[in-house]
Amino acid sequence: MTSYKHILFAALVAGLVGVSSGVRAGGYHSSGYSGGDYDFARVVDVAPVYTDVQVRTPRTQCWDEQVAYPGRANPAGTLLGGLIGAAVGNQLDHRSRGRKARTVAGAAVGAAIGHSVSSQRHSRYVTEQRCRTVDEFTTRRELVGYDVRYDYNGRQYLTRTERHPGDRIRVRVDVSPAW
Template sequence: MKKLLSYVLITGTTIVLVVGLGGCNRDATADVGTAGASSAATPAAVPVIRGPEYGDVLSTTPVHKTVEHPRQVCQDVVVNHTEPPKDQHDIAGTAIGAVAGGLLGHMVGHGKGQTVATVVGAVGGGYAGNRIEAAHQQAQVTSTVEHQCNTVNETSSEIVGYDVKYVYNGVTHVTRMDHDPGSHIRLQ
């Protein structure tokens, strides 16, 4: 209310001064009544010079922006490689088992029973040899150290401006500025 009263008083004083100065600048011949004063200066409007105007800041809110900063992170990692066994089908164990079983079966029987015992021994020995070799075969595991790199995004927040809420002539306004104006904002 005090500011409004101040503005009214300043404006009224300015108007009185302008009108008063306008009366002082009249040509003297105009008062006497001589109409030959075409070269006389007419009263010019005195420009009103005002200083900058300010609004009262009610609040200032920083405006943030999230920024990503990618960076590379490298480390040495132990990597295990598994190679399958050389004889994946256990052929060697099957063959050795069949020969051994066939020999044992041949030693057991006589006549036609000997042939049947040889075949049964070969089949049983082959199966047993296959299982024994499968149980004893293991995959070849080798370990190596590898240098591995990954990109990691780190985020940060930075202030990109300020939303300023202010009052001017009793009206509330909001504007975005690149700096914090403090308690008063200069108006254009």
């Protein structure tokens, strides 16, 4: 009975080898890789796949702006205003006893008015350029890959590739016995 088992085992191995070589002869191209062989499938459809990418670009934005710079008070205006105020205060009433008080008050008021007038006249306006950095966003379409539909042995499959495959795509075929 032992020899009968050996003969049966040898016949089974020979049968599997025959089926395996028949499958290889049926059109599969051997790659030398023990995990499967390679063949080519007919490409049915190719669709490019895109994604939208936002791109930030910093940009300088400038404009002209009117700027006022106050001038220095002209001491001559203050002095002149004080003298005029003193003269007016002195002339108001020669006969009254508060003549000195009016002269001092007139000088103070005249000096304040002279200072204010001379400061306003010397304010200067300058046009200056102001700038700031602003971000500008644009959208750019970027190719991600290709959705490829292909036909192999009457069945259709779908995959995504990085490059356009052309009219055929290489597929790996792995045949194993179903027990």
